[in-house]
Amino acid sequence: MTAEPTAEAADTFPKLLARNARLHGGRPAYREKEFGIWQAWTWAEAEAEVMALARGLAGLGLAPGDHLAIIGRNRPALYWTMVAAQACGAVPVPLYQDAVAEEMAYVLEHSGARFVVAGDQEQVDKVLEVQPSLPRLERVIYLDPRGMRKYAQPHLHAFAEVQAAGRVAPAPLGAAIAARVAAQGPDDVCVMLYTSGTTGRPKGVVLSNRNIVETARASCAFDRLTADDSVLAYLPMAWVGDFIFSMGQAYWAGFCVNCPESAATMQADMREIGPTYFFAPPRFFEGLLTSVTIRMEDAGALKRRMFRGFMDLARRVGPAILDGRPVGAADRAAYALGGLLVYGPLKNTLGLSRVRVGYTAGEAIGPEIFAFYRALGINLKQLYGQTEASVFITQQPDGEVRADTVGVPSPGVELRVADSGEVFYRSPGTFVEYFKNPESTAATKDAEGWVATGDAGFIEEGTGHLRIIDRAKDVGKTADGSLFAPKYVENKLKFYPNVLEAVVFGAGRPYCTAFVNIDLTAVGAWAERNNIAYASYQELAQHPRVYETIAGHVEEVNRALAADPMLAGCQVHRFLILHKELDADDGELTRTRKVRRRIIEEKYADLIAALYGGAASVYTETEVTYEDGRKGRIKATLAIRDVKRAPEARRAAA
Amino acid sequence: MTAAGAVVAAAPERRIGGVLMEMKNITLRFGGVTAIKDISFDIREGEIRAIIGPNGAGKSSMLNVINGFYHPQEGEIWFRGAKRGPMRPHAIAHQGIARTFQNIALFKGMSTLDNIMTGRFTHMKRNMFWQALWKGPAEREEYANREVVEKIIDFLQIQAIRKTPVGRLPYGLQKRVELGRALAAEPKLLLLDEPMAGMNVEEKEDMSRFILDVNEEFGTTIALIEHDMGVVMDISDRVVVLDYGRKIGDGTPDEVRTNPAVIDAYLGVSH
Numbered sequence: 001m002t003a004e005p006t007a008e009a010a011d012t013f014p015k016l017l018a019r020n021a022r023l024h025g026g027r028p029a030y031r032e033k034e035f036g037i038w039q040a041w042t043w044a045e046a047e048a049e050v051m052a053l054a055r056g057l058a059g060l061g062l063a064p065g066d067h068l069a070i071i072g073r074n075r076p077a078l079y080w081t082m083v084a085a086q087a088c089g090a091v092p093v094p095l096y097q098d099a100v101a102e103e104m105a106y107v108l109e110h111s112g113a114r115f116v117v118a119g120d121q122e123q124v125d126k127v128l129e130v131q132p133s134l135p136r137l138e139r140v141i142y143l144d145p146r147g148m149r150k151y152a153q154p155h156l157h158a159f160a161e162v163q164a165a166g167r168v169a170p171a172p173l174g175a176a177i178a179a180r181v182a183a184q185g186p187d188d189v190c191v192m193l194y195t196s197g198t199t200g201r202p203k204g205v206v207l208s209n210r211n212i213v214e215t216a217r218a219s220c221a222f223d224r225l226t227a228d229d230s231v232l233a234y235l236p237m238a239w240v241g242d243f244i245f246s247m248g249q250a251y252w253a254g255f256c257v258n259c260p261e262s263a264a265t266m267q268a269d270m271r272e273i274g275p276t277y278f279f280a281p282p283r284f285f286e287g288l289l290t291s292v293t294i295r296m297e298d299a300g301a302l303k304r305r306m307f308r309g310f311m312d313l314a315r316r317v318g319p320a321i322l323d324g325r326p327v328g329a330a331d332r333a334a335y336a337l338g339g340l341l342v343y344g345p346l347k348n349t350l351g352l353s354r355v356r357v358g359y360t361a362g363e364a365i366g367p368e369i370f371a372f373y374r375a376l377g378i379n380l381k382q383l384y385g386q387t388e389a390s391v392f393i394t395q396q397p398d399g400e401v402r403a404d405t406v407g408v409p410s411p412g413v414e415l416r417v418a419d420s421g422e423v424f425y426r427s428p429g430t431f432v433e434y435f436k437n438p439e440s441t442a443a444t445k446d447a448e449g450w451v452a453t454g455d456a457g458f459i460e461e462g463t464g465h466l467r468i469i470d471r472a473k474d475v476g477k478t479a480d481g482s483l484f485a486p487k488y489v490e491n492k493l494k495f496y497p498n499v500l501e502a503v504v505f506g507a508g509r510p511y512c513t514a515f516v517n518i519d520l521t522a523v524g525a526w527a528e529r530n531n532i533a534y535a536s537y538q539e540l541a542q543h544p545r546v547y548e549t550i551a552g553h554v555e556e557v558n559r560a561l562a563a564d565p566m567l568a569g570c571q572v573h574r575f576l577i578l579h580k581e582l583d584a585d586d587g588e589l590t591r592t593r594k595v596r597r598r599i600i601e602e603k604y605a606d607l608i609a610a611l612y613g614g615a616a617s618v619y620t621e622t623e624v625t626y627e628d629g630r631k632g633r634i635k636a637t638l639a640i641r642d643v644k645r646a647p648e649a650r651r652a653a654a
Numbered sequence: 655m656t657a658a659g660a661v662v663a664a665a666p667e668r669r670i671g672g673v674l675m676e677m678k679n680i681t682l683r684f685g686g687v688t689a690i691k692d693i694s695f696d697i698r699e700g701e702i703r704a705i706i707g708p709n710g711a712g713k714s715s716m717l718n719v720i721n722g723f724y725h726p727q728e729g730e731i732w733f734r735g736a737k738r739g740p741m742r743p744h745a746i747a748h749q750g751i752a753r754t755f756q757n758i759a760l761f762k763g764m765s766t767l768d769n770i771m772t773g774r775f776t777h778m779k780r781n782m783f784w785q786a787l788w789k790g791p792a793e794r795e796e797y798a799n800r801e802v803v804e805k806i807i808d809f810l811q812i813q814a815i816r817k818t819p820v821g822r823l824p825y826g827l828q829k830r831v832e833l834g835r836a837l838a839a840e841p842k843l844l845l846l847d848e849p850m851a852g853m854n855v856e857e858k859e860d861m862s863r864f865i866l867d868v869n870e871e872f873g874t875t876i877a878l879i880e881h882d883m884g885v886v887m888d889i890s891d892r893v894v895v896l897d898y899g900r901k902i903g904d905g906t907p908d909e910v911r912t913n914p915a916v917i918d919a920y921l922g923v924s925h
Contacts, residue, residue, distance in 0.1 A: 035804035036767075036816065146809070147863075149870055264814035 014087040014181040016251040021047035024254045030076035033261035053084035056166030064089025067111045071095045072119020074233040089180045094238040105130035121147040186210035204435030214428035215390040216248035218411040223357045227254035232275045240387040270351035278358045282365035310338035318375030323399045367403040390429030394466045405465035421456035422472040476507035482569025497522040513611040514575040538579045562646035579636035671699035680729035689715040691899045704886045707896035713879045722746035750842035754832045762821030773838030774799040826857035846878035
């Protein structure tokens, strides 16, 4: 950063844009791949585009306080639309472009949007379809004119025409907009983002300029993001993360936002751009690793051996080198050679060569997946955030990165863990309110500004890192009062390829026990390699050597749990391997493969009783539903295994 | 879908102009077999003209006559107001007629981009010497051609397969690439030989949309042969119906649909 301006000079996006045009005028602000090449706009050009659009929108009647909905894939013009709307005093409301028309109708209706800017014909069609139920909607502006020739509705406008009108707009209009920009301050609304609404109706989270600009400032400082960084904008524009990364931080630090040509070309475009700052959900990294593994299996023998050898080395010393911890000279030299032969080319293929700061969040990432990228020397870190917090609640500082924590509180964030285990936070990024929903606002945010996350966790003694263990509503206590976090333990078990599903019991009981479902593919392959004959799933599941293996996994999990004073009470004492796969057809799982605890507890009450009895085996009959809807019963005798528990050890303060 | 109804009602008049190509009393024989017998029809500028008929009706022969692959023994072909003598297909391509093939004729080992680029050959003026020298005019020409090709890639939404060898692409995409190559010639008249053959419903819908978009955005005149009656009736302005080498119907889809001779040909009446 050259001269960092004072907060009052640049506390809104239009003001930040003017500042960037002044400070970084000749540097790229946006790139978009179109017609096979990267088209670029400097900050000065971006300012001209945005202001022309703002005058065009104001000319169409966009007034202060209006809501303007934006629907489309990540494109510079749609980012400009957000700032242009703000310059007019209006509030941008980005929507998920893959939403169906009815979902869109709810958000458009709830936000009372007067203007919609749609990316293409597909989005326009959806808007027109639901328009009869939206009396407040007045104008629809489309970006891509393709296929729009036949549309003759008078309230439809081409983006290019709106902008062209803005370019030749009379001077007083420009002055009026300048006055609107000057009048805005940190307390005005910056953006409204709808939560995805997995539980009930989507809620409109109102974020102020202060929320966004303060968060951007603090987080840019945390990771030392500067105008030299670049980011790939490919995650939905309606998601708060994209708003912070591609808008907040990009405008604060003045770095370049790169938009891929289409969703399908994202990987290739990423390779060409080589972002230095990158965010992706865990499943992205998982998918990437899987494709690497598959392609390596098809490679020649020499390449395979090199890959295996150097990856073993990288797993051993890579993370230490990345964190700047001492590593022997021989290992360092070998790692450098590996960088030349394996890690460098691999990172280049993945488009991760230049990544200086990478984040993942959203769900638990498998430790070996996380370790793979760290070993390659990619600074992948975890963060924990929410729309209501303008993303950042906690994040991992460089050099303190671990797979099992989500980091320390972000700058300016205060954390509190309630007696129930639920995590609360208070920060400059904390949202203003839920739009037109004071009850939900009151239920989530208290008078002092503390916000409930709905997640249970604890702050690790010594390191100060937050660890999220489960959704707060699933967390309970065992009979002796220690914390019981079933999903945390189940996830740990499910990281083993042999374990397909696990259900842990223990709430209100003396100790924890578990049901385990083996993964037929993984265990079957293992059985084949070891000449173990089996006739059915049931027989394989009850094989003593399978029990041996699973017991080994459970013991490892117990050891990991014992290392955590908070979670030591969750160690599994006894387990059994189920004779059938848990199935959505039997109501045991949801359609998205989440365990339905209560139903399983009722259905397998006899097995649970046996786990808490003392027997070494139990006989059971279970009703199953076949795919064609017929019902049958399966009978089985299931072995129950006791597992060694690790002694509770206090972790040495690292 | 009231909005969509309003869209159709409000659509501006399409610009269908004068006669672009006229076939006068065409007869084509292979030895003793008469494939086409005394057929006349015209193609007007800016329209989508379909040629339909049962198997063996002479549709593909007709298309091959139009693009100069076959030379009819009798009859005249008038294109853009001039009578056309016997010509080789490449010369006809230079006149502004491009086509796709029923069984896809792409260079399988070449990328999508290179395949479409070959469609620009009629627009490459520099000779091999200049191309090899790769300076000045040849370089500028290549850039200009590449720009046209990239616009087509964008139009057909095949950016993701730009560098993929076409042999690796699924059938529906190969068809789209072939359409792209034909478009690259910036033809006055685009001939499509069964563009939907072998496609599933979704691919057919995509292809129909692209055909309509080509016609609307570029104003390209399109003549197509198609088996799928539903598709033909939806997208064509006028339809010629052939049966056993004769023309048995000619008119708008509605006229053709109610023509008793056409119904007979499709439902089967003993001959």
